[in-house]
Amino acid sequence: MLNIASLMLAALLTTACEPEALTSAPLEVPQPQTPSQASAWLTNYDTALTRSRKTGKPVLVDFTGSDWCGWCIRLKAEVFDTPAFQTWARRNVILLELDFPRQRRQDPRVRTRNEAIARKYGVRSYPTILFLDAKGKVLGRSGYRRGGPRGWTAHADRIVRQAAPTVVAAPKAGAWLTDHAAAVARSKRTGKPILADFTGSDWCTWCIRLDREVFETGAFRAWAKQNVVLLKLDFPRGKQDPALRKQNQALARKYGIRGYPTVLFIGASGTKLGEMGYERGGPQPWIARAGKIVSSRTR
Numbered sequence: 001m002l003n004i005a006s007l008m009l010a011a012l013l014t015t016a017c018e019p020e021a022l023t024s025a026p027l028e029v030p031q032p033q034t035p036s037q038a039s040a041w042l043t044n045y046d047t048a049l050t051r052s053r054k055t056g057k058p059v060l061v062d063f064t065g066s067d068w069c070g071w072c073i074r075l076k077a078e079v080f081d082t083p084a085f086q087t088w089a090r091r092n093v094i095l096l097e098l099d100f101p102r103q104r105r106q107d108p109r110v111r112t113r114n115e116a117i118a119r120k121y122g123v124r125s126y127p128t129i130l131f132l133d134a135k136g137k138v139l140g141r142s143g144y145r146r147g148g149p150r151g152w153t154a155h156a157d158r159i160v161r162q163a164a165p166t167v168v169a170a171p172k173a174g175a176w177l178t179d180h181a182a183a184v185a186r187s188k189r190t191g192k193p194i195l196a197d198f199t200g201s202d203w204c205t206w207c208i209r210l211d212r213e214v215f216e217t218g219a220f221r222a223w224a225k226q227n228v229v230l231l232k233l234d235f236p237r238g239k240q241d242p243a244l245r246k247q248n249q250a251l252a253r254k255y256g257i258r259g260y261p262t263v264l265f266i267g268a269s270g271t272k273l274g275e276m277g278y279e280r281g282g283p284q285p286w287i288a289r290a291g292k293i294v295s296s297r298t299r
Helices: 004-015 045-055 070-080 083-092 108-120 148-163 180-190 205-215 218-227 242-254 283-295
Strands: 059-064 094-099 128-132 138-142 194-199 229-234 262-266 272-276
Touching (some): 059 070, 180 194
Antiparallel strands (some): 128 138, 194 262
């Protein structure tokens, strides 16, 4: 006898991604739309474009049927809900989810607005992922792809890179450098030590937590701007510039790095002044301990 659960799953994956007519009537009882719990998914198209203009990042739009489309559900579970994708998204795109549920009740105004945007871009199936610039122009598109977050973000990176402006602004004080020589030069010029973060940004859970809970906070950024030169030495499992990887590996060997995250405080001469890692408690305890290392450094 065929397994009933298997039949139901097969039906979901083979039939779920054909949408209902985009002009179908909204459900009668409204309820606010709930974005994916990943990292800050917006649900308003205009808000996403505004944020794109402010940040210079493209908008990643997910046209989805969150409670019925099998491939949409798989894309969310296998990619969008993973820490690796969330870290990548925070750095590279503005997230916008436009949902077309069948079971969950949705505010009629939200449904009407989403249907209009789907018609504008000719969306006929789900999931459809569009990459838009700040004016709403399509830069590229994607959908469900096998291979998990690593393969999906590599494909998305090619779209984002192709659309990125060719002129790169000089890093501001308080911004993370990736070039060791540039960090040393800034350290010598300012008299500030280097805070070098040896990290695995797309796979190391504790590295991702350290980024989210400390390094990406306003409190840390304000402290760092006044006290250190930031240097990010990444060891991703995804693609990386060969010269950068070679530099990072050499520095890891020089300082005997054996695990991630490892955060070193280094003088302009290359002397190790102190070492930290992930610590619970958020930015304030972390900054307090880092401050002691910085204040007691010897030149």
